[in-house]
Amino acid sequence: MQQSIVAQVFADEWPRLVATLVRELGDIDLAEDAAQQAFAEAAASWRPDNTPNRPGAWLLTTARRRAIDVFRRNSTLREKLGRPVSEAEAEASGLIESAGDGGDQPEPNQLLDDQLALIFGCCHPALNREAQIALTLRSVCGLSTRQIAAAFLVPEATMAKRLVRAKDKVRNAGIAFTVPARDRLTERLDSVLAVVYLIYTEGHSASEGPALIRGGLCDEARWLADLVADLLPDQAEAWGLSALINLSDSRRAARVDEAGQIVLLADQDRSRWDTDLIEAGRRRLHHADDLDDPGPYQLQAAIALVHAMASSAEETRWSTIVTLYDHLLSFEPTPVVGLNRAAAVSKAFGPAAGLEALDALAIEPHAASELDSYRYYHAARADMLLRLDRSGEAAASYRRALDLTTNESERRFLSRRLADSESR
Amino acid sequence: MRYMLLLYSAADAGPAQGSPEQAAEMQQWFAYTEELAKAGCLIGGEPLHGIDTATTVRVREGKTVTTDGPFAETKETLGGYYMIDVETLDEALEWAAKTPLTTYGSVEVRPIMEIPAAAEA
Numbered sequence A: 001m002q003q004s005i006v007a008q009v010f011a012d013e014w015p016r017l018v019a020t021l022v023r024e025l026g027d028i029d030l031a032e033d034a035a036q037q038a039f040a041e042a043a044a045s046w047r048p049d050n051t052p053n054r055p056g057a058w059l060l061t062t063a064r065r066r067a068i069d070v071f072r073r074n075s076t077l078r079e080k081l082g083r084p085v086s087e088a089e090a091e092a093s094g095l096i097e098s099a100g101d102g103g104d105q106p107e108p109n110q111l112l113d114d115q116l117a118l119i120f121g122c123c124h125p126a127l128n129r130e131a132q133i134a135l136t137l138r139s140v141c142g143l144s145t146r147q148i149a150a151a152f153l154v155p156e157a158t159m160a161k162r163l164v165r166a167k168d169k170v171r172n173a174g175i176a177f178t179v180p181a182r183d184r185l186t187e188r189l190d191s192v193l194a195v196v197y198l199i200y201t202e203g204h205s206a207s208e209g210p211a212l213i214r215g216g217l218c219d220e221a222r223w224l225a226d227l228v229a230d231l232l233p234d235q236a237e238a239w240g241l242s243a244l245i246n247l248s249d250s251r252r253a254a255r256v257d258e259a260g261q262i263v264l265l266a267d268q269d270r271s272r273w274d275t276d277l278i279e280a281g282r283r284r285l286h287h288a289d290d291l292d293d294p295g296p297y298q299l300q301a302a303i304a305l306v307h308a309m310a311s312s313a314e315e316t317r318w319s320t321i322v323t324l325y326d327h328l329l330s331f332e333p334t335p336v337v338g339l340n341r342a343a344a345v346s347k348a349f350g351p352a353a354g355l356e357a358l359d360a361l362a363i364e365p366h367a368a369s370e371l372d373s374y375r376y377y378h379a380a381r382a383d384m385l386l387r388l389d390r391s392g393e394a395a396a397s398y399r400r401a402l403d404l405t406t407n408e409s410e411r412r413f414l415s416r417r418l419a420d421s422e423s424r
Numbered sequence B: 001m002r003y004m005l006l007l008y009s010a011a012d013a014g015p016a017q018g019s020p021e022q023a024a025e026m027q028q029w030f031a032y033t034e035e036l037a038k039a040g041c042l043i044g045g046e047p048l049h050g051i052d053t054a055t056t057v058r059v060r061e062g063k064t065v066t067t068d069g070p071f072a073e074t075k076e077t078l079g080g081y082y083m084i085d086v087e088t089l090d091e092a093l094e095w096a097a098k099t100p101l102t103t104y105g106s107v108e109v110r111p112i113m114e115i116p117a118a119a120e121a
Helices: A002-025 A028-045 A055-073 A075-081 A085-099 A108-122 A129-140 A145-151 A156-173 A182-205 A211-231 A236-249 A275-290 A296-309 A318-331 A335-349 A351-361 A365-372 A375-387 A391-404 A408-422 B020-038 B089-098
Strands: B002-010 B042-047 B055-060 B063-068 B076-085 B106-111
Touching: A002 A028, A002 A055, A002 A108, A002 A129, A028 A055, A028 A129, A028 A156, A108 A129, A108 A182, A108 A211, A129 A145, A129 A156, A129 A182, A129 A211, A145 A156, A145 A211, A182 A211, A182 A236, A211 A236, A211 A275, A236 A275, A236 A296, A275 A296, A296 A318, A318 A335, A335 A351, A335 A365, A335 A375, A351 A365, A351 A375, A375 A391, A375 A408, A391 A408, B002 B089, B020 B042, B020 B076, B020 B089, B076 B089, B089 B106
Parallel strands: none
Antiparallel strands: B002 B076, B002 B106, B042 B076, B055 B063
């Protein structure tokens, strides 16, 4: 029972607690350790009829005490942090004394700043992408090393090493956990949003691995995207990403059938789409729109919203989607975006127009070779050819797509389509 | 924290030797160095002669082996350095981005390893 009280508090309090401790202690490892111990003590001592009035303050005071213990015991840590124990102790004791009986928490504005600083620090461009993702899931979301390893399908020891290396770089290179200056905010935000989006796509795209854990990554990504947007009310792309993830995640239950097979958007049971998430996504996209600063995440969210508003695949406003892809191409002129646009063209204006758009993409040799190694290109092409009754060519394209896929449920799906085209 | 800014560029990149562009770049280097000094961040820094002047020394099995040239053949080579003292990596990166060569070369930013006093004694 007490477990569940702590679990309820965890989601809200963990990132605030770690963020505040990182600022006060100047070390992410120490902050995490102290936070973890505070939660362990909470799990052991809180009772349904005896829970602190302000759990956040209780946790912060407890974590500060644990941090002092660690400081006293660990001389290596003191050296690493380059400060004498007396100074650090005095600082930490001061914090506890000032805390009084119930303990104090930072002012609301300071709390927001601390959380932003933690997120920007974890996603600092001086860290490689894998390290940014691991650190964000550990420090901001509070996932354990074991959970992160399981979600990314790597051995726990590998993930542990990755986290240690990341924290060593943070400490030794002097990566500061601060909110970037105004003129650097947008470029630094790019890296934060990329990390959040990658966590989402990792959870959403691969159906290899235990589905529940992967779904957990989608939850974490949605929570993170909402948090970043809420913390930065004037950053349109942050709201765009948050809208995109809410809208895309609204289809999670309909994406895979009972047999574990992928269900294409066109064939999904739309009654299984999560209307709360659609509504949240719609509101968040409106907020982004009001800021009048368009970008790729907002455009992708707008495309997802057009799908969400359609009662069936046929009723979808495909020509609007083509226009949105045109805008998206101006931000991201990549073959993959072009491919998605061509698929939309085939729905809006017929398979012949779609095929023409696909062929136009492959004129440029570099794009052609990139597309050739991309299974969705061959699958989309096969689909259009089949609709044009060119079943022989369609079968060849399905075979190529099959050669390129490593994903079991995609393989089953493509095999069915191949059999379809061969039987015509 | 102290950081080393290691200045790398390819021999054929940047303004040509003796050109007016190179003279203009020299002025930029002087201005940059002065800015660092005024900000109280400069510990030191010097340009190096080119890799055609480099000699590499190794001692293997007690024998000193001396060879002409840099230790590794790379397109971009070390051409100079600054040592600076700033609060955070972000500040070091800001200074690194301001050097005149960042548009055609690269600056590697490396933190100086602080040896604790106890270990020195």
